Amino acid sequence: MDIQLPDPKGRLTAYTLVGKPIETASFSRDFNRTVFSAAHVVADPFTARDPSGPASIDWDATMAFRRHLADLGLGIAEAMDTAQRGMGLDWGGALELIQRTKREIPDALVFNGAGTDHLDPKDARTLDDVRRAYAEQIEAIQKVDGRIILMASRALARVAASPQDYVDVYRDVLALCDEPVILHWLGDMFDPALAGYWGTDSFDGAMETALAVIAESQAKVDGIKISLLDKQKEIDMRRRLPAGVKMYTGDDFNYPELIEGDAQGFSHALLGIFDPLGPAAAFAMSQLSAGDTAGFREVLDPTVPLARLIFRAPTQYYKTGVVFLAWLNGFQKHFIMLNGAQAMRPLPYFTEIFRLADQCGLLRDPNLAVARMRSLLTVYGV
Numbered sequence: 001m002d003i004q005l006p007d008p009k010g011r012l013t014a015y016t017l018v019g020k021p022i023e024t025a026s027f028s029r030d031f032n033r034t035v036f037s038a039a040h041v042v043a044d045p046f047t048a049r050d051p052s053g054p055a056s057i058d059w060d061a062t063m064a065f066r067r068h069l070a071d072l073g074l075g076i077a078e079a080m081d082t083a084q085r086g087m088g089l090d091w092g093g094a095l096e097l098i099q100r101t102k103r104e105i106p107d108a109l110v111f112n113g114a115g116t117d118h119l120d121p122k123d124a125r126t127l128d129d130v131r132r133a134y135a136e137q138i139e140a141i142q143k144v145d146g147r148i149i150l151m152a153s154r155a156l157a158r159v160a161a162s163p164q165d166y167v168d169v170y171r172d173v174l175a176l177c178d179e180p181v182i183l184h185w186l187g188d189m190f191d192p193a194l195a196g197y198w199g200t201d202s203f204d205g206a207m208e209t210a211l212a213v214i215a216e217s218q219a220k221v222d223g224i225k226i227s228l229l230d231k232q233k234e235i236d237m238r239r240r241l242p243a244g245v246k247m248y249t250g251d252d253f254n255y256p257e258l259i260e261g262d263a264q265g266f267s268h269a270l271l272g273i274f275d276p277l278g279p280a281a282a283f284a285m286s287q288l289s290a291g292d293t294a295g296f297r298e299v300l301d302p303t304v305p306l307a308r309l310i311f312r313a314p315t316q317y318y319k320t321g322v323v324f325l326a327w328l329n330g331f332q333k334h335f336i337m338l339n340g341a342q343a344m345r346p347l348p349y350f351t352e353i354f355r356l357a358d359q360c361g362l363l364r365d366p367n368l369a370v371a372r373m374r375s376l377l378t379v380y381g382v
Contacts, residue, residue, distance in 0.1 A: 003370050005351045006382055015355060017370070022299070022361035024279045025286040026073035029109060033259060033266065034246065035285055036075040036111065037274035038082035039066055040322050041089060041097065042332045051340035055084075055093040061332045062097070063104050068331065072282035074274060075109035076101065077149060081190060082272040084319055086154075088338030091118035095140055102144045111182055114138050115151035121193065124155035127169055134173045148181040149225070149270075150174070154193040163199035163209040170213040180222035182248060182270065185210060187228040189315040203228070207237050218242055225250045225270045229315070231258055238265055252311045252318070256284075256300040260293060272318060273307045276325035280362060306356040309349070317344040321353055325362070328354065328369040335376065347380050 004012045042065065047056030066076055078101050079085055079094035089097070098112045116124075116133035124130060130153055141148055150173065160166055174181065185206075188195040198206035214221050223246030226234055231254035238247040249258040249267035258267040274281045280303055287295035310321035320341050327335040335342050354363075354373050363369040 001366055001370060003373060004377075004382075005354070005373075006347065006377070008348045010382075012382070017358050017363070017366050019358040019361045019363060019366070021364045021366070022280050023283050024072065025283045026071065027282060027286040027289050028073065029075075031285065031289040033285070033288070034075060034109075034248075034268045035073075035259075035274065035281065036077040036109075036248070036270040037069050037278055037281070038077040038080040038270065038272045039069060040275055040319060040326060041083045041338065042323075042326075043334075043336045043338050045334045045336040051088075051338070055089050055338045057093065057097070057338075058332070059100060063100060065326065065331050066101055066105055066108065069275075069278050070105055070108040072278050073285070074278060074282060075111070076105075077113070077270050078110050078146075079113040080149065080151070080184075080272075081186065081316075082275055082319060082322060084338045084341065085113060085115070085151075086117050086191070087316065087319070088341060091115075091137065095137075098141055098146055099144055102146055111147040111149045112141050113151045113184070114141050114148045114181075116153040116155045117151075119155045121154045121158040124159045127156075127159060127165055130156045130159060130169055131172055134169075135176055138173070138176050142178050147179060148177055149184050150177075150181045151184045152186045152191070152194050152197055154191070157194050157197050160199055163205065163212075166198050166209055167212050167216065171216050174213075174217040174220040177220050180220055182222050182246075183210070183213070183224040184250075185224060185226040185228070186250070187226075189229060189313065190227055191316060203230075203233055207233075207240075210237070211240060214242065214245055218245065221245055223248050223268065227251065229253050229311070234258060234267065235262075238267060252307050253304070255307070256297055256304065259300075260288070260296065272322065273303075273310065275322050276310070276329075276357075277303055277307070277362065279364070280360070302360040303362070306353065306360060306362070309352055309356060312349075317341070320345045321349065324350055324353060325357060328357070328372050329362075329364050330368050335372075347377075347382075350376060
């Protein structure tokens with residue numbers, strides 16, 4: 001099957017699809033690695049609201065995609081940055097998303113993002129403002145028996161004056177949590193407003209503060225996810241975590257080797273890239289759980305160039321690539337996003353995603369993907 005694709009200068013060249021859709025297989029939650037996909041939301045394209053207004057969500061398509069992930073055996077990290085939290089999805093929309101997922105997919109493994117995003121950082125004056133904002137979201141999620149991912153706070157990054165302020169706030173906030181949570185350390189490449197999180201620009205200093213937070217409230221911490229796109233930093237911290245506290249990789253560049261691990265340990269996973277890579281992730285994990293490490297790497301290693309492209313700088317716009325692949329693969333009928341985010345990447349980005357997704361078997365219906373790629377090219381005048 002052929003399609004004419006433009007190169008970066010707009011010249012059309014023939015591309016012949018070569019990929020075979022990847023096998024699908026689910027894996028058991030009893031395996032010694034816990035794997036979450038941070039899931040995207042599907043916008044309602046028929047809303048009368050402007051893209052800059054409150055989110056309008058196609059709930060049927062959004063829930064159907066979550067059932068797809070759960071059927072693969074993947075956990076769902078709900079209402080996180082992949083769902084455009086803070087970039088189109090506000091706290092009100094996030095809470096409705098959390099409530100619907102709990103109600104409609106009650107048997108799925110789901111942890112939910114609790115943060116302070118209903119508090120405008122400009123309106124945060126004190127640490128108590130941050131505490132109250134976290135408390136409000138924690139209470140709302142626990143009211144529906146939801147498990148919590150404690151998201152990094154833009155407001156805390158603004159008002160904290162020292163690393164000790166982070167320790168004090170997290171101690172108080174974790175005391176409100178009924179069950180152990182996943183801490184979320186999101187690097188500023190994902191959210192520039194989080195620069196200097198943990199009270200310093202130094203990784204070593206930030207790690208010490210995060211470790212101090214965990215040490216003070218270890219019984220309340222299931223694990224920590226770090227998204228710094230630096231595998232050695234993750235490994236260094238992983239080796240210093242207390243026994244029983246998990247490291248969840250958020251490294252969308254180096255996930256195969258971090259999940260595989262080494263003689264000193266391995267990472268669990270909480271990854272935005274496991275939204276578009278869901279079938280590959282589940283099949284790879286089924287291989288790993290069967291003891292086939294080579295098979296695990298044979299499935300996931302070829303997906304890394306695609307992941308690095310989707311998450312290229314400016315990294316916070318990776319959601320555009322995630323939703324583009326969901327559209328190509330028929331999980332939604334359109335390529336419209338909250339906040340108009342489908343416009344945040346250039347055409348060569350989409351054409352290269354198409355090529356790489358084909359080459360690693362991630363176009364589950366090549367005929368549909370080709371038809372949709374052609375329709376997008378028409379929009380661009382190709």
